[in-house]
């Protein structure tokens with residue numbers, strides 16, 4: 001899996017949010033659980049009123065298991081107010097813990113907008129914008145959240161970022177947890 005390249009912006013018609021954060025509007029939490037060894041990472045399936053309309057240009061006949069697929073990192077500028085990467089690392093460890101304890105994958109289904117993970121200042125979510133349900137691996141998410149958190153910091157003039165699948169069917173965002181909606 002490659003997730004470290006910083007690519008040129010992708011075609012705006014496919015994904016206009018590459019260099020800006022997706023903001024969930026009218027967030028509705030469908031279900032919540034707590035993961036990790038100490039069960040302190042909040043995991044929620046969330047619905048937003050502004051869920052993205054799947055584009056017909058997105059791959060439709062490719063495998064719905066997207067574990068190991070490449071994604072490209074984009075940092076959100078400017079610096080200031082990003083998540084503490086050490087909090088993101090706690091999420092990463094919790095995802096690895098789940099993998100180690102027989103929960104290697106999760107389903108990002110079409111009836112929800114995204115799968116959210118939050119620990120203190122750090123929030124990350126996986127958003128499915130394909131026309132099918134997708135299955136993704138916790139181990140891969142663990143790597144992506146850690147990479148984006150530590151490489152989209154103030155020294156990169158950034159405050160978090162995303163990693164967009166090369167085929168555009170999904171992306172992972174890493175951002176500062178919203179104290180209001182995560183409480």
Ligand SMILES: *[C@@H]1O[C@H](CO)[C@@H](O)[C@H](O)[C@H]1NC(C)=O
Nearest residue numbers: 058059060061062063064065
């Ligand atoms: C998907 O469809 C395209 C064009 O219809 C075809 O070239 C490609 O081999 C297909 N891919 C898979 C995984 O079936």
Ligand SMILES: *[C@@H]1O[C@H](CO)[C@@H](O)[C@H](O)[C@H]1NC(C)=O
Nearest residue numbers: 001002067068069070071166
């Ligand atoms: C990911 O990117 C690498 C380097 O460009 C490439 O060698 C590899 O085949 C890609 N993997 C997938 C699953 O597309």
Ligand SMILES: *[C@@H]1O[C@H](CO)[C@@H](O)[C@H](O)[C@H]1NC(C)=O
Nearest residue numbers: 093094095096097098099100
């Ligand atoms: C998961 O298992 C690997 C291999 O046994 C181990 O190195 C790692 O520390 C474990 N991680 C967690 C978070 O449990």
Ligand SMILES: *[C@@H]1O[C@H](CO)[C@@H](O)[C@H](O)[C@H]1NC(C)=O
Nearest residue numbers: 103105106107108133134135
């Ligand atoms: C994901 O969806 C597949 C296919 O519908 C199903 O077999 C599997 O049990 C689901 N996994 C989880 C973790 O819900």
Ligand SMILES: *[C@@H]1O[C@H](CO)[C@@H](O)[C@H](O)[C@H]1NC(C)=O
Nearest residue numbers: 107108109110111131132133
């Ligand atoms: C997606 O997954 C949900 C929940 O498992 C299931 O109810 C639904 O039928 C699936 N949709 C498709 C298009 O497979």
Ligand SMILES: *[C@@H]1O[C@H](CO)[C@@H](O)[C@H](O)[C@H]1NC(C)=O
Nearest residue numbers: 030031045107108109111112
């Ligand atoms: C909606 O998605 C959640 C999370 O994947 C799943 O647990 C639930 O079964 C789905 N509900 C329906 C009606 O498909």
Ligand SMILES: *[C@@H]1O[C@H](CO)[C@@H](O)[C@H](O)[C@H]1NC(C)=O
Nearest residue numbers: 024025176177178179180181
């Ligand atoms: C959280 O979200 C609400 C509603 O979108 C917004 O008004 C508020 O400023 C946000 N709080 C933080 C700490 O970002």
